[in-house]
């Protein structure tokens with residue numbers, strides 16, 4: 001309890017901590033899910049721009065004010081470059097050495113090495129791989145329904161198959177059709193390893209409370225299965241590619257180019273019709289870097305993409321499906337747009353440009369990410385002392401190692417910024433309305449130089465899959481569909497309790 005007077009001394013309102021658990025009792029007792037937790041914290045001191053909470057024994061600032069969030073994450077980024085990570089790189093290197101876990105200069109260099117792989121022009125090349133997954137998998141589903149297999153699906157599991165196949169082909173060079181071969185190792189191992197709901201709560205608490213002890217005892221947060229599987233698969237793939245000079249325009253190709261220092265930001269080729277939610281790369285991500293990366297460091301990036309992109313994208317897809325069930329008029333309007341694109345293609349393959357041209361699709365995806373941002377709370381760690389001046393004369397000293405949170409979910413649901421926030425309303429992102437939204441009020445992919453590197457990849461994936469699904473099927477609720485959705489009471493991510501049952505009714509042309 002020696003830290004418990006931290007906010008008192010600084011005159012910051014705070015959530016009274018309890019021995020060992022700090023402000024986290026309701027989470028540990030599983031009394032609330034991540035959304036309820038973020039909303040409680042946001043509303044508790046609603047008139048204060050900054051409040052305090054205790055993550056177990058650690059004091060953490062909770063920043064509610066958009067202008068202060070912007071200042072700390074963008075203008076003063078150099079003082080807050082890192083995330084808080086409780087995983088030791090000697091124990092779980094593939095996790096800790098991924099972009100999310102890297103710190104300081106190494107993070108800057110890796111970000112600059114990787115960011116050219118995620119520009120619009122690289123996404124255009126990678127689109128062919130995503131397109132193949134979308135079109136092949138949808139026709140497998142249609143065939144299966146024609147053969148008499150039930151058209152009622154649990155959508156989260158269904159969406160995971162799509163996202164897993166896309167990550168497998170784009171980041172690992174492996175082609176698996178998880179609808180045809182649901183028992184493939186990639187799906188079995190990946191699904192288990194990335195499900196945070198499977199991590200026992202006591203383990204999470206110990207990692208936050210005693211990270212050094214966990215490292216000394218060499219206890220891992222995640223199962224070994226995934227590390228071993230990806231390690232073997234990827235090491236073979238890297239050497240095979242280099243030996244045979246295979247080019248697939250996937251992330252492995254780009255990493256191998258990056259390893260040789262041949263990958264640069266091609267700004268002149270940036271693509272128009274950018275998705276609204278996509279984040280712009282900062283100058284840090286665009287600087288030229290010459291650094292030799294080891295195979296392990298490159299493998300850690302693939303692992304990181306897998307980890308960051310599998311659960312998040314499948315969650316967004318499931319919540320988008322949920323909103324289409326509840327808002328049939330949105331589904332119909334979206335299908336009109338899709339049908340028009342399909343007609344204009346006249347039997348030819350879907351292209352990146354056509355996907356990007358769908359305005360209503362972009363509005364629907366943007367609104368899904370507003371209402372359901374899969375990362376409801378994001379953190380930063382102070383890496384250089386900083387004094388914040390705010391509210392005409394108030395001062396707050398951030399010392400090295402101190403963390404703060406900014407609550408993406410709560411800002412996206414604050415009626416001051418989004419009137420009637422629980423209503424799913426894609427019109428918020430119409431041409432007339434969207435420009436009123438700043439990058440802090442709308443930040444499903446985080447803010448500033450450290451924001452999500454995979455935003456374009458994620459959005460393209462969702463749009464491509466929904467193009468094929470809605471072209472082929474109407475989504476309908478079944479007698480088992482639960483409304484409203486409930487979430488498993490875990491403190492980390494949205495996990496839909498009991499999943500989402502959807503009936504896929506084949507459309508007749």
Ligand code: HEM
Pocket residue numbers: 099100101111304305306308309310312313316373374375378379444445446447448449450451452453454455457458459
């Ligand atoms: C809808 C899906 C996704 C959402 C909502 C999402 C959201 C986020 C958020 C909020 C962050 C932290 C940003 C910050 O601290 O300001 C992040 C970081 C990151 N995301 Fe995503 N993400 C998604 C999909 C993906 C995909 C598909 C990939 C990879 C292909 C990816 C790779 C990463 C990486 C590597 C980071 C760490 C970036 C860094 O520290 O420099 N994400 N993401």
